[in-house]
Amino acid sequence: MTAGALFLAVFLACVVEAVEALTIVLAAGTARDWRSTGLGVGAALIALAIVVAALGPALTAIPLSALRLVVGGLLLIFGLQWLRKAVLRASGHKALHDETAIYARTLAAAENAPPQRRGLVTDWYAFTLSFKGCTLEGLEVVFIALTFGSNQHDIPLAAIAAVAAVLVVAAAGLAIRAPLARVPENTMKFVVGIMLTSFGVFWGGEGAGAHWPGSDAALLGIVPAVAVFAVALVAVLRHNTPVAVR
Amino acid sequence: MITRVRAFGAFWYDFVVGDDWRVAIAVIVGLAATFGLSKAGIPAWWVLPVCVLLVLPLSLRRARRKD
Numbered sequence: 001m002t003a004g005a006l007f008l009a010v011f012l013a014c015v016v017e018a019v020e021a022l023t024i025v026l027a028a029g030t031a032r033d034w035r036s037t038g039l040g041v042g043a044a045l046i047a048l049a050i051v052v053a054a055l056g057p058a059l060t061a062i063p064l065s066a067l068r069l070v071v072g073g074l075l076l077i078f079g080l081q082w083l084r085k086a087v088l089r090a091s092g093h094k095a096l097h098d099e100t101a102i103y104a105r106t107l108a109a110a111e112n113a114p115p116q117r118r119g120l121v122t123d124w125y126a127f128t129l130s131f132k133g134c135t136l137e138g139l140e141v142v143f144i145a146l147t148f149g150s151n152q153h154d155i156p157l158a159a160i161a162a163v164a165a166v167l168v169v170a171a172a173g174l175a176i177r178a179p180l181a182r183v184p185e186n187t188m189k190f191v192v193g194i195m196l197t198s199f200g201v202f203w204g205g206e207g208a209g210a211h212w213p214g215s216d217a218a219l220l221g222i223v224p225a226v227a228v229f230a231v232a233l234v235a236v237l238r239h240n241t242p243v244a245v246r
Numbered sequence: 247m248i249t250r251v252r253a254f255g256a257f258w259y260d261f262v263v264g265d266d267w268r269v270a271i272a273v274i275v276g277l278a279a280t281f282g283l284s285k286a287g288i289p290a291w292w293v294l295p296v297c298v299l300l301v302l303p304l305s306l307r308r309a310r311r312k313d
Contacts, residue, residue, distance in 0.1 A: 209284030
């Protein structure tokens with residue numbers, strides 16, 4: 001169960017982040033310059049590879065209980081933030097993430113910025129826009145993949161899930177040359193929030209010395225319990241939904 | 247230089263802690279309570295689930311009040 005859940009959580013989180021990065025890259029390339037945008041993407045991938053190369057071996061060297069305590073705690077904090085936003089969006093208290101609208105805004109801003117050449121980069125704005133977008137979205141991917149992978153002692157599986165997600169989104173983006181607005185991003189974020197929170201509770205508890213009833217099988221209870229709780233919170237909050245964001 | 251260090255710190259704070267710092271504090275307290283109870287030989291697996299049950303609705307309530 002945990003290997004499947006590990007793959008699913010990392011894959012979904014990576015799809016969501018890759019869709020967001022793709023929107024920024026498409027806007028930068030379309031409005032400005034594809035070569036500089038590509039250089040920005042390449043530079044971001046190198047920066048992320050350096051982070052993985054530095055953190056990956058370090059995480060595997062930490063004793064498992066200490067790793068689970070720290071990483072479980074971080075995952076739980078991270079997961080609760082994701083879940084909080086997802087519940088607010090699903091209940092109408094926060095505007096839904098709309099890739100088409102974000103693309104239009106980014107495109108308009110990119111078209112109005114003045115051109116500037118720096119070294120090999122012919123368009124500095126396109127370079128920094130794509131570099132920042134890919135690095136920031138990629139950091140979340142790296143964090144989730146490394147924490148899940150190291151805790152399960154299966155970083156290769158987490159890496160496969162992450163790379164598969166990025167390749168699927170990149171291929172879809174290249175094929176349609178438009179933001180992937182049809183991807184059910186808000187639902188996926190909701191699911192990822194549930195997974196991060198559940199694994200954070202499980203690993204954080206284990207790292208702090210707790211023994212779960214049923215050991216690993218406890219996750220079979222934790223994940224649905226968190227999901228039901230989150231859905232119940234959405235139902236409660238929907239009673240007072242502001243009309244403007246509905 | 248100081249501005250860059252501050253920006254770096256602010257980025258990581260926002261990345262990990264996010265919009266509601268109380269969530270992070272509650273998780274740390276929950277982990278500490280789990281550790282303490284476990285050391286005392288008392289079953290402590292329930293502490294973090296209870297923490298989630300309390301923290302998420304309170305954080306959502308604060309977010310709604312901000313609206």
